[in-house]
Structure formats: structure tokens, C-alpha cells
Amino acid sequence: MEINSRSSRIFQLVSGVIFMLICALTLIPVLRVIAISFSSKSAILAGQVFVFPVGFTMEAYHKVFGNINFLRSFVYTIVLTLGFTAISMMMTILAAYPLSKKGLKGGSIIMTLFVLTMYFDPGTIPTYLNVKSFGLINTAWSLIIPGSLSAYNLIIMRSFFTSIDKSLYESAYIDGCSEWKALYKIAVPLSVPAIATLSLFYAVWRWNNVSDVLYYINKSNLYTVQMMLKQMIDSVKISLLEGKTSQLAADNIKAASIVISMTPMLIAYPFIQKYFTKGIMLGAVKG
Secondary structure, three states: OHHHHHHHHHHHHHHHHHHHHHHHHHHHHHHHHHHHHHOOHHHHHOOOOOOOOOOOOOHHHHHHHOOHHHHHHHHHHHHHHHHHHHHHHHHHHHHHHHHOOOOOOOHHHHHHHHHHOOOOOOOHHHHHHHHHHOOOOOOHHHHOOOOOOOHHHHHHHHHHHHHOOHHHHHHHHHOOOOHHHHHHHHHHHHOHHHHHHHHHHHHHHHHHOOHHHHHHOOOHHHOOHHHHHHHHHHHHHHHHHOOOOOHHHHHHHHHHHHHHHHHHHHHHHHHHHHHHHHHHHHHHHOO
């Protein structure tokens, strides 16, 4: 008994040290970027910046936020992300709920077709032609519809619905409850952890994705914040090559851009963190 207890303590100690090292390796690059964004050029030149700002300054942020197009793009991206997440979750729930029913005819075939999309990518050109044929080029819908349903998220949502006690549905059906009512009165309220988790997945994907903006959008008023940041960094690089700015200014702006782009997700995560582990674990184990 004492040997087992000692082994357990050693295991916990070693595990704790390993996880602390992993956390440090994860956090140090982020802290360094934040520190650079707030540090003076002279401090960066002297190599004094590591994880804490040196010569605190907001110059890089003034330059980024001084661009009115950037501010408009920032607000637009927030609205786009919220709309995309809402539509994606609605489609995921409406697809996962019937597929969670064992009595659905052809359900296994439909589910197989969804799973196949995880392994076989149609390609960029066919997808572009498809989006163009629907007249979605240079519209916000081109950034919403093509990626609005993830097969991976659908599987998690379906597994969560499957884990709900069948007796709850049976009692509701006896009382004359329809499938629609069972969905929003039973399934959805009991699946809040999964819904919160998948909403985060969808929101992060939409917020960080810039490839579809490159493919489908050529109007600057429809650029997302990630695209605007990319253009700002590219312009700094061009100015650097032309000798109009210094490498330090480029590093400052790039660091500030990274901090700005990750801030909304960092703010949103704590509010749904309590659902995250439960949503992933139950959705993955049940099935």
C-alpha cells in the first residue's frame, strides 16, 4: 500500500513537471510576441525583450488602429464570425439530430457520405467554380456557406445526442411531443456543453481563416481582419525592402497584429471553458 502511494506521488510529481514544461513552451512564444508589441525599438535592437515589455510604448498599436479600414474590418469580422457560428451550429444540430435516431432509414449511408468528406477534398478550383456558379463571389455568403458544416463537428454533435437517455424522448412522445419540440425542449438544452464547444471550434476557424478571403473576395470593404493584417504586414515588408522603415518597426507591427487578432478568442474562451472538456469527452466516448 505504501509502495503504491509512493509510486503515485512520484507519478504525479513527474507528470506535473512535464505539464509545466509544456505550458512554458506554449506560453513563452505568446508572451514574447506580446512583449515585443509593447516594447520600444531601442529595447528590441538591444535584445532586451524576452517575456516582459521593455521601454513600454503603444506606438505599434497606434499605427494599426490608426487605420480606419482596419477598425471597420475588425467590427465586420466580429459580426461575420457570430453569424457564421450561429448558422453553422443550426445546420450541425439539424443534421446531427435525425442522424442520432436509429430508426432513420438510410441514416448510415448519409453518415458515411459525411465522413467521406473528411478524407476526400474536392479541391480549390472545383470549390471556387461551385461558389462562383451560385453568384457568391464578393459577398459575405462566400465566407459563410462553403464552410458552414464540419463533418467532424457533426460526429461530435450526433454522439452527444445519441448519449441522451432514450426514456426522456419516449416520455415526451407519449405526451404528444413532436420531433421538433423534442429537439428544442430536450436535445438542445441537454447538449449545451457540446453546443458551446463546437461553437468555439466554428468561431475560431472563421476568425483565423484567410484562405477563402483570398479566393472569393477582391473588394477591400469585405476583407476580414486577418486579411487586413496580412496586407499591413506585407506593406511593411515592402517598405522594409525599399528602405522606408526599419526591421524593428516591422517586428513591432507584426507583433501587435498577432496580439490583436488573437484577443477576441482569448476573451471568449473563459466564458465557455467550463463546457469544453465535457463537450469533447462525452461527444468522443459515446457513440
